[in-house]
Amino acid sequence: MSELRLGFIGCGMIASAHAAAVRLLQEDGLVRLVAAADPDPAGIERIASITGDVEHRFADGRDLISCDDVDAVVVITPTRFHREAILLVCDSGKPLFAEKPLAPTFDVVTEIRDAIVKTGITCQVGFQSRFHPINRKLRAIIESGELGAPMGYTLRDDQYWPTGAVVEGHTSWRSERSEAGGGALLEHSIHSCDLLNWLFGPAVEVFAKTRSVFGYSVEDVAALTIEHASGVVGNLVTIFNGVQGREERRLEVFFERGAVEITTDFVVGAPEDSMLIQRPGEPAERIDVVELRRQDFASQGLDPDRKVWVYQYHAHRAFAEAIRANHDPSPTVQDAYRAHALVEAGYQSARSRVPASVLQT
Ligand SMILES: NC(=O)c1ccc[n+]([C@@H]2O[C@H](COP(=O)([O-])OP(=O)(O)OC[C@H]3O[C@@H](n4cnc5c(N)ncnc54)[C@H](O)[C@@H]3O)[C@@H](O)[C@H]2O)c1
Known part of the structure; x- marks a missing residue:
């Protein structure tokens, strides 16, 4: 073709x-x-x-x-x-x-x-986070069962406030509820909601609190306690902050026989990238993330040393290949709907001050 x-x-x-x-x-x-x-x-x-x-x-x-x-x-x-x-x-x-x-x-x-x-x-x-080599490695660990079943997690997502009042030259629709619909949780951490569903299976219930510290009509802090159908429970804390240049996602996952800590950023190969695996009775293993990335690229038939910092590259490559092979690309619109359903339940819980069920339709 x-x-x-x-x-x-x-x-x-x-x-x-x-x-x-x-x-x-x-x-x-x-x-x-x-x-x-x-x-x-x-x-x-x-x-x-x-x-x-x-x-x-x-x-x-x-x-x-x-x-x-x-x-x-x-x-x-x-x-x-x-x-x-x-x-x-x-x-x-x-x-x-x-x-x-x-x-x-x-x-x-x-x-x-x-x-x-x-x-x-x-x-x-x-949802290009699914294509990050570190996230892919974590999913492979979960799927292999090598550390036992995942038990719980804590995920902290943060990013500088992406609005013109904080970042010169940036558009400002993100700080208006009527235009963006939501702040840190919807606009940014819907990526994390997709990632959590992808890693631990569908979320079913959530309890959430939100804040608007900067005074915009959307939240800049949201804290969620999430339960998945698999039984896994965890916390997601997301923050739009005033620290321009800062953008990081840190996820700690606790398994029956191990723990994994990963840190990623908006680009593959960012200085923040890290992965640590703790197994019983062994010193924590700090993964060589450059080598991990090389192996990940090679496993997909890519030049391991190619400088690909935008992981939109992998997303668009997958899209083109799905069309070529006539199969569904991933993440699908139903995956996106599930991430939205989790965000929506979070907002519902924050308003009602009680846990909310995540729609499964
Ligand atoms: N996947 C990610 O990590 C990621 C990151 C940032 C933004 N986004 C999403 O991408 C979208 C765009 O965000 P952005 O930061 O590039 O916004 P932006 O404000 O920087 O740019 C939007 C562009 O769209 C143009 N535009 C406005 N109305 C239009 C119309 N009707 N037809 C054609 N063009 C129109 C504007 O002129 C502008 O050039 C948003 O939905 C945002 O949430 C995703």
């Missing part, structure tokens, strides 16, 4: 990471960015400067979706505009790569999920 011809709708901050991923995949001959849509031509120009060029440029995403040269659509607009673009992609029948969160409110997430399932289009959602 020839290259998968992609079109981006939305050419802002994170579209640059998608573009960097696509540039590498263009070198591999797997995909090509042929079109981009954004009311701001400067955004399209920025993307074109990363990928080399963009042949078709549109102010309106509708024109991109109907463009015959576009095989698959990548939706990267601010969250509140996802619905309109995604429903049009559903009508077109083209494969879709949609950024998370799918929508600011859970009823619209459900509408989007239902439309994608009904039309049967291929859809992958942008």
Whole structure:
């Protein structure tokens, strides 16, 4: 099959990471960015400067979706505009790569999920954390059972406040509930909600507290106690803070016969990357994360020494290969729905001050 011809709708901050991923995949001959849509031509120009060029440029995403040269659509607009673009992609029948969160409110997430399932289009959602070599290694340890069953975990997620008032030049829709739908939990830690479901199976119940320390209409702190159908219990604490440059996820998992601590960041190969495995009666083993990454790349037929810092590379590679092989990509829209259901139960619990069940539909 020839290259998968992609079109981006939305050419802002994170579209640059998608573009960097696509540039590498263009070198591999797997995909090509042929079109981009954004009311701001400067955004399209920025993307074109990363990928080399963009042949078709549109102010309106509708024109991109109907463009015959576009095989698959990548939706990267601010969250509140996802619905309109995604429903049009559903009508077109083209494969879709949609950024998370799918929508600011859970009823619209459900509408989007239902439309994608009904039309049967291929859809992958942008939970790229699943592709991080350290997270993949942790999942392999859980699946192998080598440390026994996982018992409990603690996950701390933090990131500088991604809003213009804190980071110069940043857009500010994330600090408005009417635009973003939620703060640290929905906008950022929905990644962690997906990761926790992926590692420990579906979450079934949650008790949560939220705070808005910076005074925006969305929360910047959320603390959740989560129970999974597997019996695993754990805590997720997520914080949007004022420490520009700081962005880290630390997960400690306790097993029947071991403990694993991992730290990751937004990019593969970040200075924060670490993994420690503790087995009974042995000194803790600090994993060589560079070697881990090399082995992970090699196991996927990639050059182990290739400098791939955006793990959107792996997400887009998986998307292109799923379309080529005609199978469902991962994470699916149903995976995204489950992560949203956990977030929604968290907000419900924070409001009602009692535990909330996570919808399993
Ligand atoms: N997967 C991740 O780790 C990750 C990281 C950051 C952002 N995101 C998600 O990606 C999406 C975009 O975030 P961002 O930080 O790039 O936002 P941004 O504000 O930096 O950029 C959004 C871009 O979309 C354009 N736009 C607005 N309305 C549009 C429309 N109707 N059609 C086409 N373009 C339109 C804007 O002009 C802007 O260039 C959000 O849903 C966000 O939550 C995901």
